[in-house]
Amino acid sequence: MTDGTLSEADGLRLPPGFRVVGFQRVGSTNDEAKQLARQGAAEGTVVWALRQESGRGRRGRAWSSPEGNLYSSTILRPRRSPAETAQLSFVAALAVADMAERLLPAGSGVGCKWPNDVLVRGRKLSGILLESEPGADGAVDWLVLGVGINVRHHPDLAEYAATSLASEGAEDVPLTVALEVYAACLAHWYGLWAGGGFPAIRDAWLARAVGLGGPVTVRLAREAVRGVFADLDMDGVLLLDPEDGTGRRRIAAGDVFFGSAPASPAEG
Missing domain, CATH: 3.30.930.10 (Bira Bifunctional Protein; Domain 2)
Structure with a gap:
């Protein structure tokens, strides 16, 4: 139209x-x-x-x-x-x-x-x-x-x-x-x-970049991960150091919230 x-x-x-x-x-x-x-x-x-x-x-x-x-x-x-x-x-x-x-x-x-x-x-x-x-x-x-x-x-x-x-x-x-x-x-x-x-x-x-080096919560399809926004990979993927110490994660898609406030996973 x-x-x-x-x-x-x-x-x-x-x-x-x-x-x-x-x-x-x-x-x-x-x-x-x-x-x-x-x-x-x-x-x-x-x-x-x-x-x-x-x-x-x-x-x-x-x-x-x-x-x-x-x-x-x-x-x-x-x-x-x-x-x-x-x-x-x-x-x-x-x-x-x-x-x-x-x-x-x-x-x-x-x-x-x-x-x-x-x-x-x-x-x-x-x-x-x-x-x-x-x-x-x-x-x-x-x-x-x-x-x-x-x-x-x-x-x-x-x-x-x-x-x-x-x-x-x-x-x-x-x-x-x-x-x-x-x-x-x-x-x-x-x-x-x-x-x-x-x-x-x-x-x-x-x-x-807003939040680089600080705490973030990344809401994924079925979970919310808290950690530190460590870097941006050479392909644009977010590099996150989880607060639970499980090792750096590469996140290709998600919603970022600043700080460590809870964020409910998206439905799906």
Whole structure:
């Protein structure tokens, strides 16, 4: 479901190779971008909508999408293995963090939370969702990088405190400016990853990592593990030193809570 094209998409100042397809309203920018990707849309095509009717985040969670925030999905064609392209969640987090730092007052406390959240003063600013499709050779044919950024509004989340750029001091930022800055930051970090792989991305992410070296609880599908967030592996896996002394664990997917407060395992 789409509703009207956006005249605001005309005249945007975007990095080379980027173009925007804008809508007043869609079901999901990721769904629109996936359809365009299957039809052969070029890398750098960005689907932007003022409102989503069925936005979603990781693990199918609903993502509140009122008008006034930035909802975009970018088509990328990295031609890498699925494991490598999963690293693009860190690329996206760095792009959002850079965008926030450019638009917010100095010293706003922007950080990255594993695996792909961006926090401002400990509160969640954005959501990131990667969806991809393999080619005949097993490499990823295309990847859609969906990003929702709270510009003017933020939801009341049950598990995490949320915030917006407006709440943190960046009031009256036009969505066109937010999109231009985000696209420029994404082009920078994606180019760095495409040219040199994950090491530089990992270093930059660790420099912004919230909770590194401190106590965390990681909620997995059927258990919650407490320990110290020790490091990030070279493939983006969280390295945890459990408090029970059972030896370092590699965690590829989970929800991180800071401190050692109990966290109930997710159903499943």
